[in-house]
Amino acid sequence: MGMQRTIVYDALVHRDRVHGSLYTDPGVFSDEMDRIFHKGWSFVGHTSEVPNIGDFKRRQIGLQPVIITRNPDNEVRLLFNRCTHRGNMICAKESGNTATFVCPYHGWTFGVGGEMRGVPLQNGMGKDFDKSAMGLANVPRMRIYRGFIFASLAAEGPSFDAYLGKARKLLDRACDMSPDGEVDLSAGWLKHRFHANWKMLPENNTDGYHVNVAHASLMRAVNAFSSQAFDEDKGDNSVTRDWGGGHTELDFAARYHQTGRPFQWFGGVPAAKMPDYVARMEQAYGKDLAQQHMIEGPPHAILFPNLFLAELNISFLIPISANEVVQYYTPLLLKGAPEVNARALRQTEGAMGPGSFLLPEDACMAERNQLGLAAQSPEWLDLRRGLEREYMDEKTGLLSSAVSDEITNRSFWKEYLQLMSSFPGAAA
């Protein structure tokens, strides 16, 4: 008989430091699954992953298996992957196309939209058996914004609009890199296992401080990358931003505008090599706005808690335990931009994933963080960097700071504390 421990989060999360146990304590992890991943909003997938009626794709929300499907009415559905009879995981295939899900245990059959079709030997179920009430359970709340599917497993709670807040603009910026205003995540996902706590990923993904150090090997191997070193002391005026709600960004726009050249975010590929893309962008957005998009590029940002808009890649994480997490990556393909997409595929392979030139170091650092945190002294992780120079940027209305500052970590933890401590029943 284990005694339920109540963890007082206000004592563990401070403005300039967080307690090490937040990354290692299974009790914390259990609270996070409940309060952040199950009750809160998180990213689940994209409508382009199920383009046709009958398409399905397995995913996970927190620790719970779900299926994204497209029903015969061409609507996206988000279903729990559990037979309503005795709990069998009804869909074992990762993805595919089907008219029905048939439970292999007793033969209960459901349409691809989740509605019950029938059970063998139905007479035995009694005369009150109501098939219409026995469909696969729907995830209580699902919202789709420009193809990005978000969900909450709680029927009640903060609205999707309140969750997304100003960060809607970040999704807009990613989608508006396409002349059609639409992105396509159909190139498949690389899946990368980290023996580390899930929070290290969003904290690392908008950390501008580690790049010059942890990724030094790529700078030494590729000159083009070394010119992208993040160094505010050498004129890099990129900034870190707090978008509210735990959403954070490394914003390179100011640096890219120093030269005003397009595609610096894309290995500096000359515009002349993508003439159709440039023409289609100018046609879609007008010359000035198209130029701005092509100079500034897609965002480098985290949407709390698990989506990483990684410039021309999309990444998300699935937590496994306090010590393990899986990160997914796919290229951000742009509808109407085949010239970009052909390069994006190869760029994703170079930058993202377990075999790439960047992410293996991030995984190694996250794992070494986890190992280091087994030492319980000092008790705290230091997140003070930039506290004395962060400022309210009047142009954007966002709390901002220099590119190497830990404002992104602090923003993440601010939202974390809000969700973990304001939860009904949580210790005050």
Added chain:
Amino acid sequence: MSMPENEIREIEAFLFLEARLADESRYDEWEALWTEDALYWVPRRADLDPAKEVSHIYDNRQRIGTRIRQLKSGFRYSQTPASPMRRVLSNIEIAPAGADEYEAGANFMLMELAIQSTRNMNFWGGRTLYRLRRVDGGLRMVVKKILLIDADEPIANLSFLI
């Protein structure tokens, strides 16, 4: 068409050499095995179309060069120090492919110690498909396509030479 025994032995010896250079992280010698039109490929699926889908690794000759320079930089932390490794090749099949090339396939099992962080013993397995070419009397590698059994599952760092 049956191949002469000595030709089969020569190709097997090449495959074993390539495997040993990879196991021992002998980067320069491994890089020297490649032709200029090289492809070092770890797809997520055997029939994956690289024009439409993303692979774990899809290195042309230039990118192999970058990979090796990065490994040799001393700062490739995910391979510093290099993972101790040993692999076993088996079920080798070889067929001629045109005038001066061969296709070969071999199952492999690879034990890799993630000495840089977790010290987990990672167990990798699958089948490797090779395309080899006779150049100046010797053999060179044109394509190495590694079909991991778990390529579409979550996998650990793949920054060593697989």
